[in-house]
Amino acid sequence: MSRYDRYVLSQYLLFFGFFSLILVAVFWVNRAVVLFDRLIGDGQSALVFLEFSALALPNLIRMVVPIAAFAAAVWVTNRLNSESELTVLRATGTSPWRMARPAVVFGLITAGMMLVLTHFLLPTSIQQLEQREADVARNVTARILNEGDFLHPAKGVTFYIRQIDKDGTLNDVFLSDSRDPDVTITYTGAQAFLVRDDDRTHLIMVDGLAQRLATKSRKLSTTAFSDFSYDISSLAKKGETRARNIRAIPSLELLRDMQAISENEGHRLGALTEEFHLRFARALVCVAVTLIGFSALMLGSFSRFGVWRQSLLAFVLLILIEGLRGVVSEPVLETPDSWPLIYVPTGVGIVVGVIFLQLSSRPFGVIWKRRRHARNEALS
Numbered sequence: 001m002s003r004y005d006r007y008v009l010s011q012y013l014l015f016f017g018f019f020s021l022i023l024v025a026v027f028w029v030n031r032a033v034v035l036f037d038r039l040i041g042d043g044q045s046a047l048v049f050l051e052f053s054a055l056a057l058p059n060l061i062r063m064v065v066p067i068a069a070f071a072a073a074v075w076v077t078n079r080l081n082s083e084s085e086l087t088v089l090r091a092t093g094t095s096p097w098r099m100a101r102p103a104v105v106f107g108l109i110t111a112g113m114m115l116v117l118t119h120f121l122l123p124t125s126i127q128q129l130e131q132r133e134a135d136v137a138r139n140v141t142a143r144i145l146n147e148g149d150f151l152h153p154a155k156g157v158t159f160y161i162r163q164i165d166k167d168g169t170l171n172d173v174f175l176s177d178s179r180d181p182d183v184t185i186t187y188t189g190a191q192a193f194l195v196r197d198d199d200r201t202h203l204i205m206v207d208g209l210a211q212r213l214a215t216k217s218r219k220l221s222t223t224a225f226s227d228f229s230y231d232i233s234s235l236a237k238k239g240e241t242r243a244r245n246i247r248a249i250p251s252l253e254l255l256r257d258m259q260a261i262s263e264n265e266g267h268r269l270g271a272l273t274e275e276f277h278l279r280f281a282r283a284l285v286c287v288a289v290t291l292i293g294f295s296a297l298m299l300g301s302f303s304r305f306g307v308w309r310q311s312l313l314a315f316v317l318l319i320l321i322e323g324l325r326g327v328v329s330e331p332v333l334e335t336p337d338s339w340p341l342i343y344v345p346t347g348v349g350i351v352v353g354v355i356f357l358q359l360s361s362r363p364f365g366v367i368w369k370r371r372r373h374a375r376n377e378a379l380s
Contacts, residue, residue, distance in 0.1 A: 073293030107290035288349025295356035
C-alpha cells in the first residue's frame with residue numbers, strides 16, 4: 001500500500017469514527033430517555049440503567065455503521081476534490097480505479113467490523129439483555145417497595161404504599177388488580193409485610209378490606225379481613241418460557257439447527273433464514289455504500305459550485321438501496337429458498353459503483369468527442 005493509500009485510508013477511518021460517535025450518541029440519547037424513565041421509575045439503580053444502556057449499544061452501532069461509512073466516504077472524497085488532490089492525481093495519469101483502492105479497503109474494513117458485530121457481539125448482547133430484563137422483572141421488591149408513588153408492576157395492576165418503616169413494615173397499602181376484564185378487585189390494608197417462600201413472594205395484608213366489582217353487572221361486594229395473603233410473584237413473571245429473540249440466536253446455531261429452532265421456538269423458517277443471511281448482507285452493504293459514495297463524486301468535471309449534484313445522487317442511491325432491502329425481505333419470509341434475494345441490494349450497489357468508476361475514467365462526453373472526431377477524419 002502506497003503512502004497515498006495510507007493517507008486516504010487514515011482519513012476515511014478518522015471521519016468514520018467521528019460520524020459513528022455522533023450518530024450513536026444521537027440514537028443513544030433518544031433510547032436512554034425512555035430507558036431511564038422505565039428503570040428508575042421501577043426503583044432500579046443508576047448502575048442498572050448504565051448496564052442496560054451498554055447492552056443496547058451493539059444494536060445501535062449496527063444501525064449506524066453503514067450510514068457512517070457512507071458519510072465518511074462522501075466527506076473525505078469531497079475534501080480531496082475541493083483541495084485539488086484528486087485533480088493532481090488525475091493530471092499525473094492516475095485512473096479512478098487506482099484512486100478507488102483506499103475506498104474499497106475502507107469498505108472491507110467496515111464490513112469486517114460489521115461481521116464481528118452481527119455474528120458475535122449483537123447476539124451475545126441481546127441474549128444478556130433479555131436475561132437481565134428477566135432478572136429485573138423477578139425482583140419484585142425493587143419494583144414494589146417505593147413509598148408515596150402509584151406503581152404499575154404489571155399491566156392492569158396498581159400498587160401504592162404510603163410509608164415504609166425501618167423494620168420493613170408497609171403502612172396503608174393499596175392494591176388494585178384489573179387484569180381480568182370482567183372483575184376488578186381492590187385490596188386495602190392498614191399494614192402489610194412481604195414474605196418470601198422459596199421462589200415465590202407473598203404480600204401479607206393486615207386489617208384491610210377487599211372490594212370486588214363486577215364490570216358487566218356493576219355490582220360491588222366488600223369483605224373485611226384481619227389478615228390476607230396475596231401472591232405477587234405473578235406480577236414479575238413475563239413469560240419466562242417465551243421464545244428467544246431471533247437476533248439473540250447465535251449464527252452457528254442458526255446454520256446447524258434452523259429447522260429445530262423453528263419447531264421448538266415458533267419462529268418462521270423464512271424469518272430465521274432472512275436473519276442469518278442479513279448478518280452477511282449488512283456487512284457487504286458497507287462495501288457497496290462506500291464505493292457509491294466515492295465513485296459518485298468522481299463523476300463530472302471540475303465545477304466552482306462544488307459536487308453537490310454528485311453528493312445528492314449518492315444520497316438518493318443510498319435511500320434506494322435501503323428501500324430495496326425492505327422489498328426483498330418479504331419473498332424470503334414466504335419462501336426461504338429465495339434467500340439469494342437478500343444480497344440483491346448489495347449487488348446492485350456494487351454494480352452501480354463500478355459503472356460510476358467506469359464513467360469517471362471514460363466520460364460519455366470524451367467518448368462522444370473522440371467518435372465524432374474519428375468520423376470527421378474518415379469523411380475528409
